[in-house]
Amino acid sequence: MRSTTKTAEAARVMSICNACRxxxxxxxxxQAMELRLEFNADxxxxxxxxxxxxxxxxxxxQYAPPHEFNLNVPAAMAELRQExxxxxxxPGFMGKLFARNGLWVSLLSIVVITLFTALTASLTGENxxxxxxxxxxGVIPHNVLAGLFGAVGLFVALALVLSCVKxxxxxxxxxxxxxxxxxxxxxxxxxxxxxxxxxxxxxGCSYPxxxxxMARRWFHQFTFWGFMLCFAATSSGTILHYGFDLPAPYGFLxxxxxxxxxxxxxLIIGPIGLLVxxxxxxxxxxxxxxxxxxxxxxxxxxxSAITGLALMLVRxxxxxxxxxxxxxxxxxxxxxxxxxxKFVHGFYRLIALVVFxxxxxxxxxxxxxxxxxxx
Amino acid sequence: MNTLDSHYDILxxxxxxxxxxxxxxxxxxxxxxxxxxxxxxxxxxxxTRHTRNLRPLHNGPLSVLSGTYxxxxxxxxxxxxxKGKTNEHLARLTLRQSSGAVEWLEARGVQxxxxxxxxxxxxxxxxxxxxGGKQLLNALYRHAxxxxxxxxxxxxxxxVDMENGRFKSLQVGERRFYAKAFVAAAGGxxxxxxxxxxxxxxxxxxxxxxxxxxxxxxxxxILLDQGAQQIGEANQCHAVAIDGRxxxxxxxxxxxxxxxxxxxxxxxxxxxxxxxxxDFWPKRxxxxxxxxxxxxxxxxxxxxxxxxKGGFMPPVFPATTANTIAELxxxxxxxxxxxxxxxxxxNEAVKPGNFDHTSLDGLHTDGLDVNKTNxxxxxxxxxxxxxxxxxxxxxTYLGVEVTDKAAMKMADGSTSPNIFAAGEIxxxxxxxxxxxxxxxMTIGNVFGRIAGNEAADYALNH
Numbered sequence: 001m002r003s004t005t006k007t008a009e010a011a012r013v014m015s016i017c018n019a020c021r022x023x024x025x026x027x028x029x030x031q032a033m034e035l036r037l038e039f040n041a042d043x044x045x046x047x048x049x050x051x052x053x054x055x056x057x058x059x060x061x062q063y064a065p066p067h068e069f070n071l072n073v074p075a076a077m078a079e080l081r082q083e084x085x086x087x088x089x090x091p092g093f094m095g096k097l098f099a100r101n102g103l104w105v106s107l108l109s110i111v112v113i114t115l116f117t118a119l120t121a122s123l124t125g126e127n128x129x130x131x132x133x134x135x136x137x138g139v140i141p142h143n144v145l146a147g148l149f150g151a152v153g154l155f156v157a158l159a160l161v162l163s164c165v166k167x168x169x170x171x172x173x174x175x176x177x178x179x180x181x182x183x184x185x186x187x188x189x190x191x192x193x194x195x196x197x198x199x200x201x202x203x204g205c206s207y208p209x210x211x212x213x214m215a216r217r218w219f220h221q222f223t224f225w226g227f228m229l230c231f232a233a234t235s236s237g238t239i240l241h242y243g244f245d246l247p248a249p250y251g252f253l254x255x256x257x258x259x260x261x262x263x264x265x266x267l268i269i270g271p272i273g274l275l276v277x278x279x280x281x282x283x284x285x286x287x288x289x290x291x292x293x294x295x296x297x298x299x300x301x302x303x304s305a306i307t308g309l310a311l312m313l314v315r316x317x318x319x320x321x322x323x324x325x326x327x328x329x330x331x332x333x334x335x336x337x338x339x340x341x342k343f344v345h346g347f348y349r350l351i352a353l354v355v356f357x358x359x360x361x362x363x364x365x366x367x368x369x370x371x372x373x374x375x
Numbered sequence: 376m377n378t379l380d381s382h383y384d385i386l387x388x389x390x391x392x393x394x395x396x397x398x399x400x401x402x403x404x405x406x407x408x409x410x411x412x413x414x415x416x417x418x419x420x421x422x423t424r425h426t427r428n429l430r431p432l433h434n435g436p437l438s439v440l441s442g443t444y445x446x447x448x449x450x451x452x453x454x455x456x457x458k459g460k461t462n463e464h465l466a467r468l469t470l471r472q473s474s475g476a477v478e479w480l481e482a483r484g485v486q487x488x489x490x491x492x493x494x495x496x497x498x499x500x501x502x503x504x505x506x507g508g509k510q511l512l513n514a515l516y517r518h519a520x521x522x523x524x525x526x527x528x529x530x531x532x533x534x535v536d537m538e539n540g541r542f543k544s545l546q547v548g549e550r551r552f553y554a555k556a557f558v559a560a561a562g563g564x565x566x567x568x569x570x571x572x573x574x575x576x577x578x579x580x581x582x583x584x585x586x587x588x589x590x591x592x593x594x595x596x597i598l599l600d601q602g603a604q605q606i607g608e609a610n611q612c613h614a615v616a617i618d619g620r621x622x623x624x625x626x627x628x629x630x631x632x633x634x635x636x637x638x639x640x641x642x643x644x645x646x647x648x649x650x651x652x653x654d655f656w657p658k659r660x661x662x663x664x665x666x667x668x669x670x671x672x673x674x675x676x677x678x679x680x681x682x683x684k685g686g687f688m689p690p691v692f693p694a695t696t697a698n699t700i701a702e703l704x705x706x707x708x709x710x711x712x713x714x715x716x717x718x719x720x721x722n723e724a725v726k727p728g729n730f731d732h733t734s735l736d737g738l739h740t741d742g743l744d745v746n747k748t749n750x751x752x753x754x755x756x757x758x759x760x761x762x763x764x765x766x767x768x769x770x771t772y773l774g775v776e777v778t779d780k781a782a783m784k785m786a787d788g789s790t791s792p793n794i795f796a797a798g799e800i801x802x803x804x805x806x807x808x809x810x811x812x813x814x815x816m817t818i819g820n821v822f823g824r825i826a827g828n829e830a831a832d833y834a835l836n837h
Binding site: 059201212 | 486
């Protein structure tokens with residue numbers, strides 16, 4: 001089992017917390033901690049992915065710095081998450097991309113958007129600067145787009161699934177079909193409602209400052225559901241195209257448009273709110289910089305929404321070609337960075353919350369317990 | 376006018392729960408209030424930062440509290456621990472007014488925790504602060520700021536100017552503060568080793584202090600020197616046995632060691648000295664500080680075997696472990712032969728029976744000088760674990776006497792017209808000895824409200 005300064009610090013912190021337990025009402029991290037006496041790497045990876053970095057336990061901690069115990073649970077967990085996202089990445093060597101995440105995501109954005117635009121411009125010639133009756137398919141034909149994004153999408157899905165399988169196995173969860181449906185549902189519910197961003201009593205988390213606030217929970221919900229609606233817009237478009245032979249462009253009262261516009265707005269409000277909160281946030285509980293991982297992801301989401309909505313507005317103008325390339329460049333970057341950026345946090349958190357639902361039901365630890373040997 | 380002078384309606388010394396509440400109550404009544412906290416901002420709040428709950432009377436379910444905890448039961452609990460060392464009038468007043476404590480705090484942003492595993496056995500009598508006492512402090516400091524209360528940190532009162540029991544002004548270093556009324560809520564003197572030595576002698580050098588080094592009792596000393604009526608003795612304090620490796624100051628809750636009733640406790644001479652299984656640990660931990668203080672060099676060691684592992688709250692420091700008693704003795708600096716004899720004598724004296732840590736199981740030893748009367752199992756399954764113990768001083772009881780209006784009494788029998796006291800500085804009026812979980816915070820809460828109210832009435836009418 002791996003042993004690093006990050007896992008050691010998380011274990012040190014949890015050993016002190018486990019003797020105190022004042023924070024047990026705040027969130028699942030402490031309730032899961034109380035089921036244990038020791039904290040190995042698997043266990044702290046689990047606890048780190050239960051932590052939302054809400055900051056309540058830091059501001060309410062009698063042992064926070066300058067106390068000699070120097071307890072900073074959210075920082076220890078945030079730094080460990082950045083490490084273990086890399087550990088669970090597939091293929092393994094790509095995990096290194098978490099180390100300087102903002103840098104590579106930015107570079108990738110520039111390269112992808114530039115190449116995509118240049119390539120499209122050179123291949124389409126004068127079509128690039130023209131207006132088209134069939135909107136953006138006039139610039140790049142449907143089958144080219146579907147082929148390119150389908151291939152990238154498959155790779156991304158494969159990488160995400162294999163990363164999750166690795167994390168799932170480390171969590172010692174049984175095979176999905178052997179899970180209790182009620183417990184899985186509880187985990188999904190806790191994840192979707194962002195239950196543990198409520199501070200424990202519904203007062204909200206201590207973010208961006210010590211004063212409890214629901215702001216982060218709301219902006220995160222805007223971001224998440226905005227993303228899901230945009231995803232639904234693309235999916236419904238695909239269904240209309242193949243299932244009903246109704247290719248784009250669509251009218252304003254069509255499913256892809258309704259999903260896309262509301263989702264796009266959510267994906268503008270949410271990331272801007274989260275970025276503003278992040279800028280205002282107390283630096284202590286955030287931990288050492290995660291090298292732009294959060295910011296890179298939020299900016300990509302924001303750009304995808306802005307360029308998406310812009311594309312809708314300029315669809316029938318000569319700017320369609322350039323805007324399309326910007327939008328697709330952003331989306332392609334977002335896709336490619338999904339398995340190697342902040343996007344993964346949702347999956348690991350969901351799995352960790354399912355584990356917590358199982359542990360809570362059984363009143364005993366699952367992760368980090370001795371593995372039973374197969375006979 | 377000297378530019379360093381400040382004038383207020385009310386000055387409050389001490390930024391723990393009692394002082395904050397007094398300041399907030401007074402400011403809500405319209406008084407101009409200044410709060411002086413002796414510690415830096417990072418360590419503000421005195422002992423409140425290490426607390427976790429208070430104990431409100433309730434005749435039916437109340438917020439996070441289940442069932443009923445009425446005056447009769449509460450009074451019995453208080454009498455049991457204080458053995459009558461209380462002022463009945465003030466004590467009953469505290470119990471009755473405690474019923475409003477949770478609602479008062481919740482209305483000002485303090486969060487309470489719904490009952491959970493770790494607190495379940497106290498879910499009827501004690502209301503737990505979400506995240507602990509520091510959360511309560513943070514919420515009350517935020518509320519105080521909204522009320523425009525001036526708050527000064529690193530502001531230890533160095534002198535008080537009073538005449539015939541009447542407060543005129545006080546000094547914080549070079550700076551002088553004037554006010555019409557003064558609330559003294561600056562706690563006890565548990566971090567003042569010199570003062571502890573007056574009650575305990577030189578052994579107090581070996582005590583560990585569970586709160587911050589700022590709980591020095593300087594204001595209490597000033598008031599006593601100026602003729603306030605003392606209540607309680609210098610050696611009365613809440614002393615528990617904590618891990619001997621805890622920091623000298625500010626170790627707080629996590630330094631507790633909860634396995635005494637599961638093993639044996641020996642002193643430096645490797646001898647047992649008290650019945651480890653006398654009663655349930657929550658009812659006994661408060662006597663072990665004093666027991667360890669009576670041992671040579673104020674040190675003891677609790678020794679358990681493999682059977683006891685996992686049966687108690689995990690201590691903050693890892694145990695010293697060994698596969699034989701002799702090896703363990705070597706590691707913790709005890710004489711191996713003596714410890715082996717103590718353990719084998721103990722093991723041979725254990726009578727058969729069924730072990731049950733959830734009841735007084737009567738599993739005992741027979742024929743020893745010091746018998747263990749419950750949960751006595753032989754120490755015979757390696758690996759063996761040892762935790763060192765020292766006395767940990769939580770708070771002191773010596774204070775100033777007050778009236779039911781929280782007004783400070785003077786030694787000459789008069790009552791100060793404009794000095795009020797709240798919190799640990801006067802808790803000895805109610806809690807003359809012993810300890811009841813959450814009682815200190817309850818006294819601070821009730822008398823904080825009374826003191827703030829009375830001080831505001833006085834200041835706004837003069």
